[in-house]
Amino acid sequence: MTDLPASKVDLKAVISAPARVDNSEGMSYLQSVPRRMVTLYLPLAIIVVVLLFPFYWMALTSVKPDDQLLDLDRFNPFWTWNPTFKHFHKLLFESYYPYWLWNTMYVAVCATVLSIIASVLAAYAIVRLRYKGANLVGGLIFLAYLVPPSILFIPLATVVFQYGLFDSPLALILTYPTILIPFSTWLLMGYFKTIPFELEECALIDGASRWQILIKIVLPLAIPGLISAFIFCFTLCWNEFIYALTFLQSTSNKTVPVAIVNEFVDGDIYRWGSLMAGALAGSLPLVILYAFFVEHYVSAMTGAVKE
Amino acid sequence: MADVAIPRAKPQMSEDNAWTQLKHNRNWLGFWFMVPAMAFLIFFLAYPLGLGIWLSFTDTRIGRVGHFVATENYEWLWDDSIFWLSVFNTLLYTFVASALKFAIGLYLALLLNENMPFKAMLRAMVLIPFIVPTVLSALAFWWIFDSQFSIISWSLKHLGVINQNINFLGDTTWARICVIFANIWRGVPFVAITLLAGLQTVSPSLYEAATLDGATRWQNFRFITYPLLTPIIAVVMTFSVLFTFTDFQLIWAMTRGGPVNATHLMATLSYQRAIIAGQLGEGAAISSAMIPFLLAAIMVSWFGLQRRKWQQGENND
Numbered sequence: 001m002t003d004l005p006a007s008k009v010d011l012k013a014v015i016s017a018p019a020r021v022d023n024s025e026g027m028s029y030l031q032s033v034p035r036r037m038v039t040l041y042l043p044l045a046i047i048v049v050v051l052l053f054p055f056y057w058m059a060l061t062s063v064k065p066d067d068q069l070l071d072l073d074r075f076n077p078f079w080t081w082n083p084t085f086k087h088f089h090k091l092l093f094e095s096y097y098p099y100w101l102w103n104t105m106y107v108a109v110c111a112t113v114l115s116i117i118a119s120v121l122a123a124y125a126i127v128r129l130r131y132k133g134a135n136l137v138g139g140l141i142f143l144a145y146l147v148p149p150s151i152l153f154i155p156l157a158t159v160v161f162q163y164g165l166f167d168s169p170l171a172l173i174l175t176y177p178t179i180l181i182p183f184s185t186w187l188l189m190g191y192f193k194t195i196p197f198e199l200e201e202c203a204l205i206d207g208a209s210r211w212q213i214l215i216k217i218v219l220p221l222a223i224p225g226l227i228s229a230f231i232f233c234f235t236l237c238w239n240e241f242i243y244a245l246t247f248l249q250s251t252s253n254k255t256v257p258v259a260i261v262n263e264f265v266d267g268d269i270y271r272w273g274s275l276m277a278g279a280l281a282g283s284l285p286l287v288i289l290y291a292f293f294v295e296h297y298v299s300a301m302t303g304a305v306k307e
Numbered sequence: 308m309a310d311v312a313i314p315r316a317k318p319q320m321s322e323d324n325a326w327t328q329l330k331h332n333r334n335w336l337g338f339w340f341m342v343p344a345m346a347f348l349i350f351f352l353a354y355p356l357g358l359g360i361w362l363s364f365t366d367t368r369i370g371r372v373g374h375f376v377a378t379e380n381y382e383w384l385w386d387d388s389i390f391w392l393s394v395f396n397t398l399l400y401t402f403v404a405s406a407l408k409f410a411i412g413l414y415l416a417l418l419l420n421e422n423m424p425f426k427a428m429l430r431a432m433v434l435i436p437f438i439v440p441t442v443l444s445a446l447a448f449w450w451i452f453d454s455q456f457s458i459i460s461w462s463l464k465h466l467g468v469i470n471q472n473i474n475f476l477g478d479t480t481w482a483r484i485c486v487i488f489a490n491i492w493r494g495v496p497f498v499a500i501t502l503l504a505g506l507q508t509v510s511p512s513l514y515e516a517a518t519l520d521g522a523t524r525w526q527n528f529r530f531i532t533y534p535l536l537t538p539i540i541a542v543v544m545t546f547s548v549l550f551t552f553t554d555f556q557l558i559w560a561m562t563r564g565g566p567v568n569a570t571h572l573m574a575t576l577s578y579q580r581a582i583i584a585g586q587l588g589e590g591a592a593i594s595s596a597m598i599p600f601l602l603a604a605i606m607v608s609w610f611g612l613q614r615r616k617w618q619q620g621e622n623n624d
Contacts, residue, residue, distance in 0.1 A: 040421055040423065043414070043418060044415075044429070047411070047418075048429065048432060051432075051433060051435070051436050051495070054447040054448060055435065055444075057447060057458065058450075070455075070456055072456060077458055077461060078458075114347075115347075117343065118343035118347060121340040121341070121342075121344065122343070124340060125337045125341050126341075129336055129340060130333060130337075134337065137341065144348050144353075146549060146601065146605055147356060147601075148553035150554075150573075150574035150594060150597070151356070151359060151553065151574075151594040151595070152355050152356060153578070154362065154577065154581045154582075154587055154594060155355035155356070155358035155591065156351065157581075157582070158362070158367075158587065159351070159355055159358065174347075175351050177347045178351045181347055181348060182348075210336055235438060239440040241441065241442050241556035242556065242574075242578070245578075246578075256440070256443075257440050257441075257556070258442075260443065261442055261446070261560050272450055275446060275450070276446070276450065279443040279446045279447060282440060282443050283439040283440060283443050286439060286440070287435065287439065290431075294431045297434070298430075298500060298504070301497065301501060
């Protein structure tokens with residue numbers, strides 16, 4: 001704090017600072033611009049570039065012509081002047097990629113909807129019905145959140161086989177909720193707690209059943225929470241790998257992550273162009289969804305941690 | 308009018324008395340509300356968890372029912388150097404990646420908490436690595452760390468740092484560094500954004516008061532930010548450790564445990580033994596061996612939460 005400001009502009013900021021409520025520059029006037037460059041913008045720029053570079057590289061590789069892909073000496077590898085959509089064309093018309101995208105979407109939507117329905121009922125019962133042992137059940141559900149798929153996939157594989165679900169999307173639709181329900185139940189419990197009791201009491205006096213209260217009062221008020229839970233669950237489904245890898249076998253039934261790893265890597269010929277095009281096309285739906293719902297996404301992530 | 312209404316209401320009351328009471332009974336209603344969630348969790352989580360432990364005491368193979376063999380699988384593993392290598396790898400991977408994720412994540416959160424232009428957009432961009440499916444970004448890393456056409460080797464060669472391509476995923480030490488780097492890359496956004504949410508709840512007036520009292524930036528961090536952030540750090544780090552410890556997909560997409568098992572984690576080893584080699588019993592024993600570590604992580608989380616209640620001055624219930 002040696003560089004306390006002396007200029008008039010900073011003085012103004014000091015005087016007007018208490019008047020502003022939010023988005024004020026706070027105490028940042030205590031730092032000079034060059035100092036902020038070094039302590040704030042430079043490290044931030046480095047971190048952001050490192051975080052985003054793989055995506056740039058993925059996108060660039062997917063539109064590079066084949067001869068430029070592996071020839072790093074004649075062409076500058078960081079840019080291409082003649083982009084091609086050959087790899088995407090190949091992906092969409094000469095492979096099972098559209099099927100894989102459809103499978104992933106189908107499994108993700110079904111598993112998410114199932115989990116949200118189950119979680120809404122469970123969270124409402126735990127928070128508002130407060131039946132005997134509700135706290136204990138809440139704690140158990142939190143513990144279920146901590147059981148990772150990596151220790152469950154072997155016994156689950158035998159279970160899936162016994163039920164005759166092997167190599168069917170139903171295997172994933174039924175097992176993904178075990179990952180999603182604990183998370184979304186905790187998230188929705190947090191949202192339901194913020195809804196005032198008085199609203200429900202009014203409805204009870206007016207003769208509404210618990211079911212009517214849930215559908216007509218609680219759910220409309222918890223829509224932001226439902227959106228958060230939905231998006232987050234959808235992303236988790238899309239990202240899931242080990243169950244899909246273990247429970248699915250035929251090429252046309254696979255989901256995007258598993259299919260790309262297993263079907264696109266054939267022998268020694270790494271088809272980098274189509275591999276990266278496939279990775280990009282598999283990520284884009286999620287990134288677009290995320291772009292529209294950033295706030296919900298962040299609240300889902302932090303909400304689940306805070307609870 | 309009143310004496311007409313009363314006799315009418317009374318028989319109705321006694322008629323569906325039991326049913327009405329049941330309909331308003333919290334426990335009865337609660338039970339039915341819990342059924343869907345509990346059915347999923349019992350059939351596909353609790354039952355397999357128990358089954359997994361049972362399988363680890365049998366010699367089950369794919370397509371053959373196993374017999375009880377007591378602790379034979381564990382005895383085998385005890386003498387298996389690859390298993391111990393995978394335990395070492397897992398601990399190294401978890402420890403290094405979690406520590407760096409925490410350090411970089413906290414630093415990034417502090418940076419993002421400052422006032423600057425395009426703040427919202429920057430925060431949104433930072434989270435992208437967490438959104439994109441792990442396997443797909445792992446493939447991008449696989450390509451970036453390619454032995455012949457790696458962009459990193461190319462850049463370093465042109466800068467004159469090295470003469471030869473680095474064999475990123477073919478050399479044991481480099482392979483470990485690469486997978487740890489990819490894991491950190493993927494985990495930092497989560498840590499940073501959740502810690503940022505915690506930072507935003509800290510009142511700026513505390514910093515103003517401390518600065519007036521002559522506190523340096525480091526003291527501000529050490530005596531205001533850090534203590535107020537400990538509860539959320541405890542939870543975030545528990546999750547981070549848990550998910551790093553049981554990581555599977557990143558390794559599988561990048562190295563499949565190679566070179567010479569240098570990046571085999573317990574999860575990838577159990578997949579290889581159980582599904583690829585068909586030894587379900589042995590694979591189950593490896594994954595059951597992860598449970599003690601998970602319990603340790605949960606204990607940390609539990610005590611972190613306890614401390615939070617105490618700090619906020621709430622009743623310990």
